[in-house]
Amino acid sequence: MNIKYLSLFLLSFICLFGKAQMQPQVSIGLFEDQSASLSTDRIQDLYQKGKFTTLSSPSFNPGYTESIFWLAIKPEALPIGKEWLLTVDNSHVNILDYYHSDSLGNLKLLYQTGDFFLFKQRPYPEFTNFAFPLQKTGGLYFLKVDKRKESLQAPMRIISYRDLAETNMNANLINGLLSGIIIMMIFFSLVLWISTRKRLYLYYGLYITALLLWIWSNKGLGFEYLWPNSSFFPSRARPVMLLLNIIFSIQFLQLFIGQTKKSYLYYPNKVLQLVGFVFLLLILYPAPYENSVVTVKYAQNILTIIASLQSLLIIASAVEQIWKGVKEAKFYLAAILVLALSGLAEQLYMYGSIMLNYYVAQFALLGGLAVEAAILLYGLAQKFNRYRKERETLLFEKSEQQKILTHTIVDVQEKERKMFADRLHDEIGSMLSVIGIHLSALKKNTPLPPANHQDKLQQADEMLGQVADTVRTMSHQISPVTIEKLGFVKALENLVQTVNKSEKLYVELVCMGFEQIDNYPSNYLNNIYRIIQELLQNMIKHAEATNGIIQLIEHDDVVVIMAEDNGKGLTQERLENPSGSGMNSIFSKVDYLQGKIEIETPGNGTLINIEIPNQNIQTAINE
Known part of the structure; x- marks a missing residue:
C-alpha cells in the first residue's frame, strides 16, 4: 500500500467534482x-x-452565543x-x-x-x-x-435546486467512496483481530469507527441515515462520538506505540480517558436538552479542553516513543498530522477564514481520515509482519530447544540404563554368583558339619533377601509402582522413609494438596516423583547434607517443589552452571514439564525452588 499515491488519488478525486458554482x-x-x-x-x-x-x-460565525x-x-x-x-x-x-x-x-x-x-x-x-x-x-x-448556548457557524449558499441536486449526488458519491475505503480498512482490522486475538487491531477498528461516526455526525449524515427519527440524539451525537474517539484513541495509541506504565505520559492518558468516559455518561443522561449540562457554556469549554489535552498528549506520547526509536510512533504521528491539517482546513472554512472548493471543504476531514486510517493500517501491517517473523523465530528457537531437550532426555535415560545395567552386573550379579557358590557347595557329596551346612544356608538366604531388596529398589527407580498401589502422597512418604532409614540423611516432607489426583496425567505425577527422588539423591551424594526438607505445594495454576538442605552448597562456578552439578536429569524433567527452576546458596546449604504448571487444570478443561 503506497500512502503517497493513495493521498494523491483521494485529493484528485475530490477536486474532480470541483467546478466552481457562481452564486x-x-x-x-x-x-x-x-x-x-x-x-x-x-x-x-x-x-x-x-x-x-x-x-x-453569505456566512456569519459568532462562535459561542446566547443570542x-x-x-x-x-x-x-x-x-x-x-x-x-x-x-x-x-x-x-x-x-x-x-x-x-x-x-x-x-x-x-x-x-x-x-x-x-x-x-x-x-x-x-x-x-x-x-x-x-x-x-x-x-x-x-x-x-x-x-x-443558543452552543457554538454557531453558518456558511450559506444561494444555489439552484438543479445545481444542489448535482452537488448532493456528487457528494454522496465521494462520501460513499471515502466511507467505503475506511469501512474496508475497519473490516480488515477486525479480521486481523479475529486471527491474532490481539486487542490492538480491535481498538484500531473501534477508534476509526468512532472517528468515522463523528465525521458523519458532523456532516449531518448520521441524522439523515442512522437516527432520522430521534429528537434526543442528534444534538448530542457529535460530543458523544468525540468522546468515544478520545477513549478508543488513547487505548489504541498506547497499544500501537507500546506506551507502558514506565512512561510519564501513561497515567495522564488514562486519567483523560476516565474523564472522557464520565463526561460521556453526563451527556447521555436523558434530561431535557434545555436543562442538560451539554447546553451550558462550561460544558462546551470542558469538551474543548479535553480534546485539546488529547491532542497534546497524543503528540507528546508519539514524540516520546520516536525518541526511544519506536518505528510505530512515526506512523502514528504522521497519521495524526494528516487528520489534524484536514480538520483545520475544514474548520477554517466553516469560520469563513478561508475560501475552499465546496467539495474540498466538505470532504477534507473525511479524506484526511481515509489517509490516516491507511497510514495506521500500513503500520499495523508492518507490525503484524514483524510479529509473524518473531513468532516464526520463536517457534524455530523452541523447536531447537526441544531438540536439545530431547537429546538431553535420551542421554539421561541412557545414563540411567547404564547405571541400572552396572548395578545388575556388579551388585545383583555378584551376589547371585556367591549364592550359586554356596548352593554348589551344598550339592557336593563332601560331608559338612551341620553347623557349616546351616551357615551356608543362612548366608544364601540373607543374600537372596539383599537381592530382593535391591531389585525392589531398582524397580521403584525405574517405575514408581507404589504411586498406583498406595497413592502419590503415600509413595513420596515411603520414599522419604527409605532415605531416613539409611541414617545418612534425615529429611522432612511437607505435602500440601494432591487430595484429588484423578485428573493428573500419570506421566506428570511420575516426573514429579522422579524430580523429588533425584533431589534426595543429590542431598546424599553431592551435597553431603545431614538434614533437609522437601515441600510440595499444589496451587491452582502451578505446583511448587522446594528443597533445602544443610550441605556444602554450590560454588559460584556451579551456581552459574547448575545443570552441570549432577542435576542434568532434574533440569531436563523440569524443562519437559515447561517449568522453571531457581537455585540459591545462602551460605551453607542449598535452596532449590521449582515451579511447574499445574496440568490438572488443562486436563480438566480438555475433558
Whole structure:
C-alpha cells in the first residue's frame, strides 16, 4: 500500500467534482437578538429602520452565543428561470424558522426545522444540509437561527435546486467512496483481530469507527441515515462520538506505540480517558436538552479542553516513543498530522477564514481520515509482519530447544540404563554368583558339619533377601509402582522413609494438596516423583547434607517443589552452571514439564525452588 499515491488519488478525486458554482449577488441582512425575545413584528420593524447589517459574504460565525440571529434575504437579484434555494451548510442548528413577508408586510411561517426536530420535517429532506426555497418575486424572507448556548457557524449558499441536486449526488458519491475505503480498512482490522486475538487491531477498528461516526455526525449524515427519527440524539451525537474517539484513541495509541506504565505520559492518558468516559455518561443522561449540562457554556469549554489535552498528549506520547526509536510512533504521528491539517482546513472554512472548493471543504476531514486510517493500517501491517517473523523465530528457537531437550532426555535415560545395567552386573550379579557358590557347595557329596551346612544356608538366604531388596529398589527407580498401589502422597512418604532409614540423611516432607489426583496425567505425577527422588539423591551424594526438607505445594495454576538442605552448597562456578552439578536429569524433567527452576546458596546449604504448571487444570478443561 503506497500512502503517497493513495493521498494523491483521494485529493484528485475530490477536486474532480470541483467546478466552481457562481452564486447570485443577493442581499442578506443580519440582526442579533441578544435578548432572544423579540417578536416577528418587532423584527420586521427593525429591518424597515435599517438595523440589519448587510453581510459581505453569505456566512456569519459568532462562535459561542446566547443570542438569536435573524437573516433577511431579498431575492430581487435572482435570475429568472431557476428554482432557487438558500442553504445553510451546517447540519447542527437547533432551530430554524423560515418566514415569508409579502409586499404588504404580512409575515407567514413557512417551515420550522432544525436538529431538535425529525429529519423528515426539513423542507427538502433529500438534501443533507438545510435548504429553503427562494422566489424572485413576492417580498422578503426571514430566517430565524437559534443555537443558543452552543457554538454557531453558518456558511450559506444561494444555489439552484438543479445545481444542489448535482452537488448532493456528487457528494454522496465521494462520501460513499471515502466511507467505503475506511469501512474496508475497519473490516480488515477486525479480521486481523479475529486471527491474532490481539486487542490492538480491535481498538484500531473501534477508534476509526468512532472517528468515522463523528465525521458523519458532523456532516449531518448520521441524522439523515442512522437516527432520522430521534429528537434526543442528534444534538448530542457529535460530543458523544468525540468522546468515544478520545477513549478508543488513547487505548489504541498506547497499544500501537507500546506506551507502558514506565512512561510519564501513561497515567495522564488514562486519567483523560476516565474523564472522557464520565463526561460521556453526563451527556447521555436523558434530561431535557434545555436543562442538560451539554447546553451550558462550561460544558462546551470542558469538551474543548479535553480534546485539546488529547491532542497534546497524543503528540507528546508519539514524540516520546520516536525518541526511544519506536518505528510505530512515526506512523502514528504522521497519521495524526494528516487528520489534524484536514480538520483545520475544514474548520477554517466553516469560520469563513478561508475560501475552499465546496467539495474540498466538505470532504477534507473525511479524506484526511481515509489517509490516516491507511497510514495506521500500513503500520499495523508492518507490525503484524514483524510479529509473524518473531513468532516464526520463536517457534524455530523452541523447536531447537526441544531438540536439545530431547537429546538431553535420551542421554539421561541412557545414563540411567547404564547405571541400572552396572548395578545388575556388579551388585545383583555378584551376589547371585556367591549364592550359586554356596548352593554348589551344598550339592557336593563332601560331608559338612551341620553347623557349616546351616551357615551356608543362612548366608544364601540373607543374600537372596539383599537381592530382593535391591531389585525392589531398582524397580521403584525405574517405575514408581507404589504411586498406583498406595497413592502419590503415600509413595513420596515411603520414599522419604527409605532415605531416613539409611541414617545418612534425615529429611522432612511437607505435602500440601494432591487430595484429588484423578485428573493428573500419570506421566506428570511420575516426573514429579522422579524430580523429588533425584533431589534426595543429590542431598546424599553431592551435597553431603545431614538434614533437609522437601515441600510440595499444589496451587491452582502451578505446583511448587522446594528443597533445602544443610550441605556444602554450590560454588559460584556451579551456581552459574547448575545443570552441570549432577542435576542434568532434574533440569531436563523440569524443562519437559515447561517449568522453571531457581537455585540459591545462602551460605551453607542449598535452596532449590521449582515451579511447574499445574496440568490438572488443562486436563480438566480438555475433558
